[in-house]
Amino acid sequence: MKVGFLGPKATFTELAVKKVFPGFELEPYQTIPESMDALVDKEVDLAVVPVENALEGSVNITLDYLTHVVQIPIVGEITLPIKQHLMVHAKNQDDWQKVSAVYSHSHAIAQCHKFLHTHLKGVPVESVSSTAAAAKMVMEQPEKKLAAIANELAAQEYGLAIVQKDIHDFDYNHTSFFVLSEMDLDFASISGSAHFKTTLMVTLPSDMAGALHQVLSAFAWRKINLSKIESRPMKTGIGNYFFIIDLEMKLDEVLIPGAIAELEALGCGVRVLGSYPSTMVELT
Numbered sequence: 663m664k665v666g667f668l669g670p671k672a673t674f675t676e677l678a679v680k681k682v683f684p685g686f687e688l689e690p691y692q693t694i695p696e697s698m699d700a701l702v703d704k705e706v707d708l709a710v711v712p713v714e715n716a717l718e719g720s721v722n723i724t725l726d727y728l729t730h731v732v733q734i735p736i737v738g739e740i741t742l743p744i745k746q747h748l749m750v751h752a753k754n755q756d757d758w759q760k761v762s763a764v765y766s767h768s769h770a771i772a773q774c775h776k777f778l779h780t781h782l783k784g785v786p787v788e789s790v791s792s793t794a795a796a797a798k799m800v801m802e803q804p805e806k807k808l809a810a811i812a813n814e815l816a817a818q819e820y821g822l823a824i825v826q827k828d829i830h831d832f833d834y835n836h837t838s839f840f841v842l843s844e845m846d847l848d849f850a851s852i853s854g855s856a857h858f859k860t861t862l863m864v865t866l867p868s869d870m871a872g873a874l875h876q877v878l879s880a881f882a883w884r885k886i887n888l889s890k891i892e893s894r895p896m897k898t899g900i901g902n903y904f905f906i907i908d909l910e911m912k913l914d915e916v917l918i919p920g921a922i923a924e925l926e927a928l929g930c931g932v933r934v935l936g937s938y939p940s941t942m943v944e945l946t
């Protein structure tokens with residue numbers, strides 16, 4: 663089985679993949695959409711993509727690509743603790759405060775704003791395709807005195823020196839990743855998780871007063887617990903949004919289909935993006 667993920671080697675996404683799919687063949691891609699395209703093109707059997715960080719919120723490119731571009735089911739979710747470190751080329755470790763620029767993934771940068779503001783004020787911060795891509799750049803250009811925000815594995819992989827550990831602004835830092843596949847993957851057995859979620863994409867009828875209230879009531883009176891509701895632009899005009907709603911239960915034959923039928927009767931569009939086990943892994 664081949665797993666596509668955001669590369670190069672040693673991204674957080676790769677850490678998540680290796681934790682849950684040890685021994686699977688790995689195929690890194692340069693961007694999150696490329697890893698999803700690879701699944702559509704059947705170059706890989708699974709794709710693992712970051713979807714939400716506890717400090718910075720949703721990874722919009724993942725949600726947008728899943729809802730606007732590709733139609734691939736979510737078959738699992740992996741939540742991983744995230745530890746961000748500042749790293750430089752070994753030649754520059756003694757004067758790391760004089761780095762000329764800091765590189766990382768935009769979501770990782772956002773998790774370390776306070777640190778950057780306090781310790782590297784005025785130093786340009788640039789976002790690149792992944793944390794590991796940033797670490798690789800730092801390794802390749804020692805003369806430029808660059809720094810990267812990335813994980814410990816990336817420091818090992820690219821031979822960099824960690825000069826500040828755990829620079830994320832809040833202790834509870836976790837990221838969730840969706841496992842996407844067209845295959846009937848038994849993620850519950852693979853992950854050992856019995857905690858299921860169902861994710862829906864809901865579009866509201868236009869100009870209907872209280873539409874969102876009615877959508878929420880369809881879940882509320884059935885006592886279906888929601889863990890997230892997120893609005894994303896329809897990309898058809900200002901003020902046009904759809905909702906991504908996470909339900910804390912497995913797609914059943916009565917409650918969720920009943921709620922969906924109620925939403926459709928209101929004039930809503932509903933797409934089930936997936937019903938899947940969700941697992942929390944630890945860093946070792």
Ligand SMILES: O=C(O)C(=O)C[C@]1(C(=O)O)C=C[C@@H](O)C=C1
Pocket residue numbers: 668672673674675676712715721744767769770791792793794837
């Ligand atoms: O750049 C990486 O290492 C990734 O795997 C991407 C990503 C993200 O998109 O959120 C994954 C986890 C961290 O929150 C930071 C970056």
